[in-house]
Amino acid sequence: MNEKVKTYYKNNFLYAGHRMVLPISGEKFxxxxxxxxxxVNVIGQHxxxxxxxxxxxxxxxxxxxVPNSIEIIDLILLLGKEALQGMLTRDGQHxxxxxxxxxxxxxxx
Amino acid sequence: MGRTILLCDMNSFFASVHQAINPxxxxxxxxxxxxxxxxxxxxxxxxxxxxxxxxxKTGMAIAEARALCPQAIFVSPSYRDxxxxxxxxxxxxxxxxxxxxxxxxxxxxxxxxxxxHLFGTPLEVxxxxxxRINHEIGVGVNxxxxxxxxxxxxxxxxEKPNKIISLSLEDWPKVIWPLxxxxxxxxxxxxxxxxxxxxxxxxxxxxRLPVEQLRKRYGVMGExxxxxxHGIDFSPVNPGSLEVIKSVGNQITLPRDxxxxxxxxxxxxxxxxEVAQRARKAGYIGRRVTLTLKDxxxxxxxxSMVLPEYTDITQEIYEAGILLMKKYWDPQVIVRLVGLxxxxxxxxxxKQMDLFARREKLERIDRATDLIRSRWGHNSIKRxxxxxxxxxxxxxxx
Numbered sequence: 001m002n003e004k005v006k007t008y009y010k011n012n013f014l015y016a017g018h019r020m021v022l023p024i025s026g027e028k029f030x031x032x033x034x035x036x037x038x039x040v041n042v043i044g045q046h047x048x049x050x051x052x053x054x055x056x057x058x059x060x061x062x063x064x065x066v067p068n069s070i071e072i073i074d075l076i077l078l079l080g081k082e083a084l085q086g087m088l089t090r091d092g093q094h095x096x097x098x099x100x101x102x103x104x105x106x107x108x109x
Numbered sequence: 110m111g112r113t114i115l116l117c118d119m120n121s122f123f124a125s126v127h128q129a130i131n132p133x134x135x136x137x138x139x140x141x142x143x144x145x146x147x148x149x150x151x152x153x154x155x156x157x158x159x160x161x162x163x164x165x166k167t168g169m170a171i172a173e174a175r176a177l178c179p180q181a182i183f184v185s186p187s188y189r190d191x192x193x194x195x196x197x198x199x200x201x202x203x204x205x206x207x208x209x210x211x212x213x214x215x216x217x218x219x220x221x222x223x224x225x226h227l228f229g230t231p232l233e234v235x236x237x238x239x240x241r242i243n244h245e246i247g248v249g250v251n252x253x254x255x256x257x258x259x260x261x262x263x264x265x266x267x268e269k270p271n272k273i274i275s276l277s278l279e280d281w282p283k284v285i286w287p288l289x290x291x292x293x294x295x296x297x298x299x300x301x302x303x304x305x306x307x308x309x310x311x312x313x314x315x316x317r318l319p320v321e322q323l324r325k326r327y328g329v330m331g332e333x334x335x336x337x338x339h340g341i342d343f344s345p346v347n348p349g350s351l352e353v354i355k356s357v358g359n360q361i362t363l364p365r366d367x368x369x370x371x372x373x374x375x376x377x378x379x380x381x382x383e384v385a386q387r388a389r390k391a392g393y394i395g396r397r398v399t400l401t402l403k404d405x406x407x408x409x410x411x412x413s414m415v416l417p418e419y420t421d422i423t424q425e426i427y428e429a430g431i432l433l434m435k436k437y438w439d440p441q442v443i444v445r446l447v448g449l450x451x452x453x454x455x456x457x458x459x460k461q462m463d464l465f466a467r468r469e470k471l472e473r474i475d476r477a478t479d480l481i482r483s484r485w486g487h488n489s490i491k492r493x494x495x496x497x498x499x500x501x502x503x504x505x506x507x
Contacts, residue, residue, distance in 0.1 A: 005332050015258065028196050098196045105480050
């Protein structure tokens, strides 16, 4: 097999040439929750964890600006302790971004 | 050691997503299509219940589909939901291997060679994946198993829906060679026509064709075709294959024919905004702008130009689009579809500043717009001209 053919296979050209990806899904394939504006730090008494705020209506609808970080006491007031505990157990940091992904431009600029 | 690759192909994906979201649609003929009033009235996808008994196919006119199956439920596409489901499916696949390559919104390759000792035989892994996708996502999935991406892909196409098909290289001649040559992955309509012209109708006949003849005609691709016909494919499963973007483009079919520069330039501006914002989001700057216009007779013409500097600035992309339109099209041009693409992309934000700081000002405008949209949604800030009857893009984006 000659070098050109090897390079063709190595660079995945057979598939890259036929690939059809919607812009909206391409963005999600490329990013993880970490780059999402809804994925924020929750500051607790002893540790800081990350949580997705898309489930909170106030932030989802844009009535309130999604903060970079939020105090745990504020979240407890918003969600209740039980719901918050459930959300904190899910770790999406390295997961592929979901359909609600919104690029966090504050991190970019 | 040989590889074990799976290709997971969702069945009637768009229609299945609607059925998963709305249980009332399950088991009924569902057709996902555009809006004939906006001249996008074609079938984008149809559920299995609509495809098999009624013969509804992708690309068919909505009116034709309605005539074939009057009881079908017609729904509008919801790309956000499709992307959400696709992400969830890929996250399930990532539980079985870190080598997951999304090939399209409803297809992904998974290399499970290194994780078989954790999950069992290839068939058992496929069964686990299928069961999780069926139960957790609610859509059917075809899984092809093979020693390469090509074999897995061809296997997944053999039988539908919701099947697991394993194909080995030993079975390849018996199963794949009798198929028409156009069904071989990588054979497009042009190559298919040429092969038929020289008397090659099946994949087996292609496999027996001397490789020199193919190489002489198609170069490297000819050699690849020869290997493919024998089921040989060395392509890796590359999880990062989508990280490199070659171009960012958008096109839109207009709700009615637009006439002349003044009407068309509004659409070019809207597309420039979308394209530039997507480039900025992904962190790319580009320097080739391509404008595509389709006339009412469906004749498409595209022209491009190279900008003096790399850019992701809306105004500069828009101005390039206008320059192209005025250079290559008649002032009385009648337009049915407009497309704008930014290509020759490079990563990075280093840009040449100009003497009078015009670029800086434009960049600040774009940055402010991005931040407003990031917080309040895409439609929160619009160009005034988009609010007139000529603006189409925002209205369509909803």
